[in-house]
Amino acid sequence: MQDKQEKLAQWQQKLEQGKARFPERKAEFESSSGIPLQTVYTPLDLSQTDEFALPGEFPYTRGVQRNMYRGRLWTMRQYAGFASAQESNERYKYLLSQGQTGLSVAFDLPTQIGLDSDHSLSEGEVGKVGVAIDSLADMEILFSDIPLDKVSTSMTINAPAIVLLAMYLVVAEKQGVEWNKLKGTIQNDILKEYVARGTYIFPPEPSLKIITDIFAFCAENVPNWNTISISGYHIREAGATAVQEVAFTLANAICYVETAMAAGQKVDDFAPRLSFFFNAHSNLFEEVAKFRAARKLWAEIMRDRFGAKAEKSLLLRFHTQTAGCTLTAQQPDNNVVRVALQALAAVLGGTQSLHTNSRDEALALPSEDSVRIALRTQQIIAHETGVADVVDPLGGSYYIEDLTNQIEEKVKDMLTKIDDMGGAVAAINAGYIQRQIQDSAYNYQLGVERKEQIIVGVNQFTVEDETQPDLLRVDPAVGVEQNQRLAALKSQRNQDAVNSGLAAIRTAAEKGDNIFPLVLDSVRAYASLGEICGVLREVYGEYQGKDLV
Amino acid sequence: MNNWQLQLAKAITKIENLDFQALADAARLPLDDSSVHIIGVTGPPGGGKSTLCNQLIQGLAVSHKVAALLVDPSSPFSGGAILGDRIRMQALVSNPNVYIRSLSNRGNAGGVASSLVSILRLLMSYGFDYIVIETVGAGQSEVKIASIADTTLVVSVPNLGDDIQAFKSGILEIADIFVINKGDLPGADSLYTSLRESAQSQRQGWTPPLCQTVATAGLGIPELLAEIHRHGQWLGKENRLVEKRKLAAKFEVLELSRMLLQKHLDTVPAEVLARNLNRKDINLLQKLDDVYGELLNIFSEV
Amino acid sequence: MAPIRVLMAKPGLDGHDRGAKVVSRALRDAGMEVIYTGLRQSPEQIVLAAIQEDVDIIGLSCLSGAHNSLFPKVVDGLKAKGAGEIVVFGGGVIPEADIPGLLASGIAAVFTPGTSLEEIVSWVRKRVKNHHE
Ligand SMILES: Nc1nc2c(ncn2[C@@H]2O[C@H](COP(=O)(O)OP(=O)(O)OP(=O)(O)O)[C@@H](O)[C@H]2O)c(=O)[nH]1
Numbered sequence: 001m002q003d004k005q006e007k008l009a010q011w012q013q014k015l016e017q018g019k020a021r022f023p024e025r026k027a028e029f030e031s032s033s034g035i036p037l038q039t040v041y042t043p044l045d046l047s048q049t050d051e052f053a054l055p056g057e058f059p060y061t062r063g064v065q066r067n068m069y070r071g072r073l074w075t076m077r078q079y080a081g082f083a084s085a086q087e088s089n090e091r092y093k094y095l096l097s098q099g100q101t102g103l104s105v106a107f108d109l110p111t112q113i114g115l116d117s118d119h120s121l122s123e124g125e126v127g128k129v130g131v132a133i134d135s136l137a138d139m140e141i142l143f144s145d146i147p148l149d150k151v152s153t154s155m156t157i158n159a160p161a162i163v164l165l166a167m168y169l170v171v172a173e174k175q176g177v178e179w180n181k182l183k184g185t186i187q188n189d190i191l192k193e194y195v196a197r198g199t200y201i202f203p204p205e206p207s208l209k210i211i212t213d214i215f216a217f218c219a220e221n222v223p224n225w226n227t228i229s230i231s232g233y234h235i236r237e238a239g240a241t242a243v244q245e246v247a248f249t250l251a252n253a254i255c256y257v258e259t260a261m262a263a264g265q266k267v268d269d270f271a272p273r274l275s276f277f278f279n280a281h282s283n284l285f286e287e288v289a290k291f292r293a294a295r296k297l298w299a300e301i302m303r304d305r306f307g308a309k310a311e312k313s314l315l316l317r318f319h320t321q322t323a324g325c326t327l328t329a330q331q332p333d334n335n336v337v338r339v340a341l342q343a344l345a346a347v348l349g350g351t352q353s354l355h356t357n358s359r360d361e362a363l364a365l366p367s368e369d370s371v372r373i374a375l376r377t378q379q380i381i382a383h384e385t386g387v388a389d390v391v392d393p394l395g396g397s398y399y400i401e402d403l404t405n406q407i408e409e410k411v412k413d414m415l416t417k418i419d420d421m422g423g424a425v426a427a428i429n430a431g432y433i434q435r436q437i438q439d440s441a442y443n444y445q446l447g448v449e450r451k452e453q454i455i456v457g458v459n460q461f462t463v464e465d466e467t468q469p470d471l472l473r474v475d476p477a478v479g480v481e482q483n484q485r486l487a488a489l490k491s492q493r494n495q496d497a498v499n500s501g502l503a504a505i506r507t508a509a510e511k512g513d514n515i516f517p518l519v520l521d522s523v524r525a526y527a528s529l530g531e532i533c534g535v536l537r538e539v540y541g542e543y544q545g546k547d548l549v
Numbered sequence: 550m551n552n553w554q555l556q557l558a559k560a561i562t563k564i565e566n567l568d569f570q571a572l573a574d575a576a577r578l579p580l581d582d583s584s585v586h587i588i589g590v591t592g593p594p595g596g597g598k599s600t601l602c603n604q605l606i607q608g609l610a611v612s613h614k615v616a617a618l619l620v621d622p623s624s625p626f627s628g629g630a631i632l633g634d635r636i637r638m639q640a641l642v643s644n645p646n647v648y649i650r651s652l653s654n655r656g657n658a659g660g661v662a663s664s665l666v667s668i669l670r671l672l673m674s675y676g677f678d679y680i681v682i683e684t685v686g687a688g689q690s691e692v693k694i695a696s697i698a699d700t701t702l703v704v705s706v707p708n709l710g711d712d713i714q715a716f717k718s719g720i721l722e723i724a725d726i727f728v729i730n731k732g733d734l735p736g737a738d739s740l741y742t743s744l745r746e747s748a749q750s751q752r753q754g755w756t757p758p759l760c761q762t763v764a765t766a767g768l769g770i771p772e773l774l775a776e777i778h779r780h781g782q783w784l785g786k787e788n789r790l791v792e793k794r795k796l797a798a799k800f801e802v803l804e805l806s807r808m809l810l811q812k813h814l815d816t817v818p819a820e821v822l823a824r825n826l827n828r829k830d831i832n833l834l835q836k837l838d839d840v841y842g843e844l845l846n847i848f849s850e851v
Numbered sequence: 852m853a854p855i856r857v858l859m860a861k862p863g864l865d866g867h868d869r870g871a872k873v874v875s876r877a878l879r880d881a882g883m884e885v886i887y888t889g890l891r892q893s894p895e896q897i898v899l900a901a902i903q904e905d906v907d908i909i910g911l912s913c914l915s916g917a918h919n920s921l922f923p924k925v926v927d928g929l930k931a932k933g934a935g936e937i938v939v940f941g942g943g944v945i946p947e948a949d950i951p952g953l954l955a956s957g958i959a960a961v962f963t964p965g966t967s968l969e970e971i972v973s974w975v976r977k978r979v980k981n982h983h984e
């Protein structure tokens with residue numbers, strides 16, 4: 001020890017002498033979260049208390065399974081969906097035929113906000129960022145010829161998640177698939193909508209109530225469904241640093257657990273179905289360390305704070321998407337490289353599933369060619385690089401271990417701060433989390449302006465006269481057709497059944513009963529998404545944005 | 550149809566920018582219209598002032614014309630500002646009875662803009678029945694609103710630390726009505742009790758009432774509106790309103806002379822200043838007998 | 852000097868406001884007064900707010916692809932209410948091919964991802980100055 005320190009001191013002296021003659025590129029080096037970086041890391045940086053850590057064992061820093069990808073590779077899951085249910089259905093079948101192993105449904109904004117396509121605010125938005133779903137009829141088309149017991153489906157849906165999940169369950173019913181055979185995830189993470197993504201409908205309190213309804217219903221009836229995907233992804237996209245991403249995500253997760261427990265559910269009944277969703281940025285080692293730290297923190301929180309006993313409750317299982325906000329409209333082919341490196345970080349960090357962005361996503365919806373390259377990127381990492389052959393291959397790296405510890409400490413500090421404020425909802429209400437994210441976003445941008453942060457092709461290494469590649473466009477007629485279909489449906493369905501179904505939802509919502517079974521009934525009667533959410537809007541009220549700048 | 554709003558908005562901008570003609574025009578408009586009720590809302594940052602104003606305006610606008618002036622602080626570095634109070638009033642924008650205008654305090658420490666009273670004169674001439682002013686949530690130096698508004702609402706919220714201690718000096722004295730907002734949060738009742746014990750003293754025949762609200766849910770708003778009316782009626786008696794408005798006019802004169810002087814001083818070119826300071830006949834190190842004279846010398850272009 | 856007044860708005864349903872907020876801060880730090888109206892604004896609401904606030908210029912941000920139907924509605928609405936001299940610019944995920952159409956409909960400039968803040972700030976300054984002259 002003494003010996004090593006002396007050696008290091010001598011080395012540092014020489015280093016300084018060298019620097020005097022040849023200065024370094026920057027005065028200070030730091031990670032994207034502002035963690036100062038040493039020139040080199042040595043065994044002296046390994047924390048003294050580090051146990052002999054193994055994957056698949058508490059605190060799971062090195063992975064949630066013992067053999068990880070040696071057993072099964074991560075799920076390659078590309079987020080897709082646009083225009084009509086018909087067109088999206090075709091894209092899904094194409095992706096499955098290309099070797100994709102899970103579906104990931106993108107909904108358009110009216111659907112995400114619980115509005116029908118014929119609502120005045122939906123104008124111009126129908127089918128734009130995802131598929132338009134107005135009723136069970138659309139959902140039936142979306143999954144036609146896709147056996148729901150054979151795929152796992154992830155749905156990016158939050159405020160109206162209960163309605164879309166109900167539609168999925170009814171489609172399964174009609175396919176003759178039992179609910180306990182269904183696998184998949186709904187995002188269902190409302191708290192990050194308030195701070196980062198903006199597709200909220202109801203205020204926090206009733207929103208959390210709906211989420212607990214879903215937890216309870218699924219624990220009993222859809223046991224293999226992941227009832228929430230607690231998402232740091234969008235928090236990061238909104239500008240947060242890696243450390244903030246983990247801290248705010250875990251703060252939200254803590255709130256969900258507390259809410260469900262306060263509603264009388266046992267932690268080990270629902271916690272195994274909690275899943276997470278993170279972002280993979282380009283700062284490779286910081287990202288890997290981030291995933292490792294998050295796993296450890298969660299295991300400790302679940303065990304020590306909530307007294308979880310079941311091993312499955314302790315595991316932070318997560319989906320990863322590469323960072324949309326790092327994609328550039330300039331020289332878009334460079335994005336393929338960015339995505340590859342980010343995907344590598346996710347795999348080295350032990351992700352359970354992965355979406356790789358398409359190179360043209362900073363320009364428009366991805367084209368079919370671009371989606372294929374993105375999927376191929378994952379396949380190359382999986383099958384050609386060998387990184388999936390050893391579990392946690394970076395574990396033991398002096399640098400990675402130190403970074404993991406530093407991130408963990410910083411996240412703990414932030415969590416304490418949020419706890420002191422009264423938890424995630426209080427911190428959101430006070431605007432604290434929003435302000436933190438906005439500050440980081442602005443500081444990052446100022447760094448880009450000053451060229452402290454180089455973005456290849458944007459503020460350096462630019463080319464003149466770029467031409468844009470062919471882009472996918474959504475036919476504006478989608479909106480019109482969708483409205484016609486909805487009008488036709490409304491004239492054909494049994495209106496009495498719809499009316500009484502909606503009335504039953506209203507009563508249950510007013511009484512505070514679990515609304516899930518009643519939503520199912522209304523969905524079966526082809527009540528529209530907008531009608532169901534409309535009733536809930538009347539009972540619960542609407543959230544007023546807490547935007548601040 | 551929105552022509553009057555266009556016109557009004559442009560006239561306000563001119564006053565804000567201390568355009569001399571616009572100020573002179575405004576000065577010719579009366580400030581003593583007793584059919585207009587000016588309501589000031591002050592309180593700590595994030596206390597729910599904008600949310601509360603949204604509710605009040607919604608209530609008032611059912612049968613009256615309402616104007617709202619929302620003041621936010623300017624950045625001390627750039628002089629620019631982000632004016633965000635409007636976000637809480639999104640639903641009011643298309644209400645034909647309502648006009649909403651965001652103002653920067655342009656560095657004025659008083660929590661309001663210097664030209665505020667001139668803007669009030671202008672608004673009165675447009676036939677508004679109510680004018681609601683939200684001040685900067687700075688806490689301390691907000692007493693100026695009390696010189697301007699007929700009725701001053703002081704908003705407080707639970708758990709800002711040591712309840713009454715949380716009130717900076719001076720702010721309790723200016724309240725015509727205390728509003729305890731965020732009544733849904735724990736601590737609201739104890740805040741109510743301590744305010745009633747220590748703050749509610751009679752001033753010139755008016756005991757400021759305490760109103761509890763949950764602005765986000767619209768709770769307590771009818772009661773608050775009723776108190777605002779009661780205070781308005783009380784002001785209507787014994788010449789009280791006229792006295793209030795005189796106070797506002799005094800504020801206007803002082804603020805405007807300060808600002809106009811400042812504006813004038815800012816126009817003296819730096820070279821002139823430097824030259825004057827170096828003049829032989831001005832010796833700043835010596836005892837100054839005629840300090841004003843000297844200052845005038847320094848700032849005048851010769 | 853009278854500060855430039857800007858309305859920053861997010862028309863449509865898209866909730867990605869990182870860009871709108873970063874630009875708002877940059878304009879503030881350049882000495883402008885920025886009125887931020889929040890998410891989910893209809894073109895009609897944006898027009899009315901701009902008139903009440905007497906802004907010189909409106910910035911619209913949209914990342915959902917609805918720009919072609921939403922942006923021109925703001926320009927038309929301003930004209931219909933006699934406020935056609937308010938300049939409107941836009942930004943967001945906007946394909947190059949859409950830009951000529953937007954410009955033709957009266958949008959004064961379109962800033963796509965990667966534009967520097969400095970470029971936006973100086974464009975706004977120049978544009979408003981020209982327009983005041
Ligand atoms: N729980 C609760 N929150 C409230 C209440 N009223 C307002 N809020 C919340 O408090 C926060 C601040 O509200 P604002 O209305 O912007 O407060 P403000 O005093 O105008 O803030 P500044 O203008 O920034 O000083 C928002 O998130 C509101 O939703 C209330 O009665 N109860």
Ligand SMILES: [Mg+2]
Pocket residue numbers: 598599600633634683
């Ligand atoms: Mg406010």
